Amino acid sequence: MSSENVKHETFEGQPHTHLYTMSDPAGAVVFRTDVMKQVICSPHGGELVTAVLSEEASPDTLPSDVRDLIASPSSGLPESASGTARTGMHDVKTLYLVPTMDCQLACGYCRIVRKQGQQAGFRLSPQEGRDAVDHVLGRAPSGAKRTLVLFGGEPLLVPETVFAAICHVREGRESANTDIMLQTNGIAIDDETAEFLAANDVFVLLSLDGVEAVHNRLRKLAAGGGSYEGSVAGYRNAKKHGCRMGVNATVTTATQDRFVESFEALLEDLRPDKCGAITHLHPVSTGRSRWQVSSEVATRTQIGTFLAARRMGIYHQQMCEKLAPFVNGTWRRYACAGCGGKVVVAPNGTAGICEYNASDGQSFVPLEEFSEEAVADFMSWAARSPLDTRECMSCSALSTCGGGCAYDSQMHMGDPLKFDPWLCDTNIQIIQWLMHDLLSHLQGAVAGQDFHEVTERERALVLGDITVERTLAPMTSIAEFAEARKAGECAAG
Ligand code: SF4
Ligand code: SF4
Incomplete structure (x- = not known):
């Protein structure tokens, strides 16, 4: 039996209580989202809980500790869940630097390259890259962890700006508190580039959609032919020189049938430090992309790719971002970095909160003018949780x-x-x-008894050997990484 046969019930007057009943393994799980507690029940325990929550039996039929956990009224989310909203510019800790929206590839589903609008023909200069680092990451309080993401198009088409921004961070006072990530198709990673990236502790995140036949289905070189060979060569080069590596794979209607199997083979071959499965494509205009998979396929893909990653002990970004709050007993406020405090600096030198809005300039202003007042969406998006x-x-x-x-x-809905x-x-x-x-992990916990409250250690079983404490950000922080490996001086000098 698969998880698709799980029965989910909710009950009148109990907005935060969810009951999941299943027959293989036999039993039930009660999940309370206000106190972030779970109780595993035997089949008989599940029947007792159902009767109490449906008000067909008295709560007194449950043991007092279970009754307190399952049937006590909710008083809403605690302060620790509601008090984490972004409040202003001082909360900005992430810079997306987009030196260009051009790319050597013409992927069938890419939104950025095909709809450049106001950004077409612009490239950020090295000085603009350094200014962006100062203006955006320089506002974070001293000692706060921050992240520079080099994004595109393909950022390595403007290597002088990429190198300048990286050096500027690494030569600055906050270097030890700053993670740097390069999101790339990998094609331009030659020996010299790989050495530079490794020496400056840049996490390299490559877009690879699976094994060669799957990847090449939609990821074509603009000049013609598949891009797999060039991308994997860049991956192997970066890894050989000591970079920490991630792989992001996008599923489409053209690749969904073999996707999980292909993803697993790719992980076996490349053994990245992190991986991710992209199941939601950004639309080019209104309406879903014709390559967008159904939500059922997206679910199966997320779960299937996670199970492959879990078997190999590899962090899976999309799933771990959901599982980490569950395991830790906390609440995830934002999935969108733009809501959570990211600033994007686009190829024409303007700054906004989402790279996908740069083409029409919505919520983009000259970098030096970026503020809560100048960009109304900056604060309205902070309330989106x-x-x-x-x-x-x-x-x-x-x-x-x-x-x-x-x-x-x-x-899709006309309202962000x-x-x-x-x-x-x-x-x-x-x-x-x-x-x-x-329940599959913990069915033994209710052998001979009807109820068992799940501990944090037991919740962590869903992660297998994956550790999330060190990897909540897109990459391990350099502050932690430096303990294992001495970070060198900026290699480009
Ligand atoms: S709206 Fe948020 S999640 Fe969506 S692309 Fe923009 S920054 Fe990313
Ligand atoms: S936005 Fe998230 S929390 Fe709200 S209904 Fe949808 S899945 Fe649930």
């Missing part, structure tokens, strides 16, 4: 969702502050799988 949304309070994915992508909501029901379906189905996985 399921944790502050009444309709989300009774959702089983409340603690793990984060609300998805504001740009996609803007395109709404939540896309398509994404909700995926999140809710993943929680259903999670409850099945939890």
Whole structure:
């Protein structure tokens, strides 16, 4: 039996209580999203809980500790869940630097390269790259952890700006507190580039959609032919020189049938430090991309790729970002970095909060003018969280969702502050799988008894050998990494 056969029930007057009943393994899980507690029940325990929550039996039929946990009224989310909203510019700790929106590739589903709009023909100069680092990351309080992401198009088409920005960070006072990530197709990673990236502790995240035949289906070189060979050569070069590596794979309707199998083979071959599965494509215009998979396929893909990564002990970004709050007993406020405090500096030198809005300049202003007042969306997006949304309070994915992508909501629903029901379906189905996985690990805990409250250590079983404490950010922080390996001086000098 699979997790698809799990029965999910909610009960009148108990908005934060979710009951999952299954027959293989036999039993039930009660999940309370307000106190972040779970109780594993034997089949008989599950029947008792169902009767109490349906008000067909007195709560006194349950042991007092279980009754307190399951049937006590909710008083809403605690302060620790509601008090984490971004409040102003001082909360900005992430800079996306986009030196160009050009790319050597012409991937069938790419939104950025095909719709450059106001950014077409612009490239950031090295000085503009350094200024962006100062203006954006320089506002974070001293000692605060911060992240520079080099993004495109293909950022390595403007190597002088990429190198200048990296050196500027590494020569600055906050170097030890700054993670740097390069998101690239890998084609331009030659020996010299790889040495530079490794010496400056740049995490390299490559886009590779699977084994060669799967990857090449939609990831074509603009000049013609598949891009797999060039990308994998760049990957191997960066890894050979000591870079920490990640692989992001995007699933489409053209590749969905063999995707998980292909993803697993890719991980076996490349053994990255991190991986991720992209199941939601940003629309080019209104309406879903023709390559967008269904929410059922997206769910199966997230779970299947995670299980492959878990078997190999490899951090899976999309799933671990949901599982970490579940395991830690906390609440995820934002899934969107733009909501959480990221600033993007686009090729024409303007700054905004989402790279996908740079083409039409929505919420983009000259870098030096970027402020709470000048960019109205900066503060309105900060309020976009399921944790502050009444309709989300009774959702089983409340603690793990984060609300998805504001740009996609803007395109699909005409309002960036709404939540896309398509994404909700995926999140809710993943929680259903999670409850099945939890009971599969813990069915022995209720042998000979009816109830067992799940501990944090037991929740961590869903992660296998993956550690999330060190890897909540897109990469391990250099501050931690430096303990294992001495970070060198800036190699480009
Ligand atoms: S709106 Fe979407 S694409 Fe833009 S920063 Fe947020 S999650 Fe990313
Ligand atoms: S899945 Fe949808 S309904 Fe549930 S918390 Fe997220 S946005 Fe809200």
